Amino acid sequence: MKRSGKWFVVLLVMGTLLSLLSGCGSNSSQTEEKADTTKSLDGQTLFVYCGAGMTKPFGEIADQFKAETGCDIQVVYANAAQSQNQIQTTGEGDLFIAGSADELKPVQDKVIESIDLVKHIPVLAVKSGNPLGITGLNDLTGAGVEVVLGDGEATPIGKIANKALTDLGILNNVNVVARAATAPEIANALSVDECNAIIIWKENVPANAEIVNTPNLNAYVKTVPAAKLSSSANTEALAAFMTYLDSDPVKTIWEKNGYEVLN
Numbered sequence: 001m002k003r004s005g006k007w008f009v010v011l012l013v014m015g016t017l018l019s020l021l022s023g024c025g026s027n028s029s030q031t032e033e034k035a036d037t038t039k040s041l042d043g044q045t046l047f048v049y050c051g052a053g054m055t056k057p058f059g060e061i062a063d064q065f066k067a068e069t070g071c072d073i074q075v076v077y078a079n080a081a082q083s084q085n086q087i088q089t090t091g092e093g094d095l096f097i098a099g100s101a102d103e104l105k106p107v108q109d110k111v112i113e114s115i116d117l118v119k120h121i122p123v124l125a126v127k128s129g130n131p132l133g134i135t136g137l138n139d140l141t142g143a144g145v146e147v148v149l150g151d152g153e154a155t156p157i158g159k160i161a162n163k164a165l166t167d168l169g170i171l172n173n174v175n176v177v178a179r180a181a182t183a184p185e186i187a188n189a190l191s192v193d194e195c196n197a198i199i200i201w202k203e204n205v206p207a208n209a210e211i212v213n214t215p216n217l218n219a220y221v222k223t224v225p226a227a228k229l230s231s232s233a234n235t236e237a238l239a240a241f242m243t244y245l246d247s248d249p250v251k252t253i254w255e256k257n258g259y260e261v262l263n
Helices: 002-038 052-069 080-090 101-110 137-141 156-167 183-191 215-220 235-245 248-256
Strands: 045-051 072-078 095-097 111-120 122-127 147-150 176-180 197-201 209-211 222-229
Touching (some): 045 235, 072 080, 101 222, 122 215, 137 156, 147 183
Parallel strands (some): 045 072
Antiparallel strands (some): 122 197, 122 209
16 A cells, blocks of 8 residues: 555656646747747738828838738838829739728729728818918918918829818819928928918828818818738738738827727
């Protein structure tokens, strides 16, 4: 009986050691698997066309995706017309982040599918303190009011401005002193006192300006789409990035930069 008891103790100790070793091996395997997954796209590259007004949030999104997956994202920031032209003429690119879903129509034969990311909200902005007392779009026809708008042919915010002012029947009565190619250029015009008012995306309003609380532009809110292009050759990385764009960390980045997420 004593001998049997000794063997039982020995077997119990050996069993405990094997269990511990097995557990360590499992944890090590899980750690390695997680590391492999995290950097599973290391060395791969995606090429993206993106609206110039979204440079700050999308740059942060691209950097975070690379940090987590190892996939590099090369981005060309431009107005819609420039991006559309490059998509059509070069036959290259993986993704198009457009200022509005309307901008996918000229390249619809190159788009496989798209998802909506955030709202794109146009606003009327003036210098801080609103020195001219502008209360809405109709006031843009007043004496001494100088306005800068986006290019009505090349950029979504310019097209929206034209449509809103035309719908009110006042476009030809507004003193448009300049047309800018991108939203950041419109913002800069107001910031450096080249004009008194601008129509711009909400998130691009400069720090030394304020938004005029008017319902005039409510009907012209758009959505920002992410469109997969048929020219994409990196289906694995693109699929992973599309999934990433719908994640909570990405939504937080958009919100931090003044956008309203859709879900």
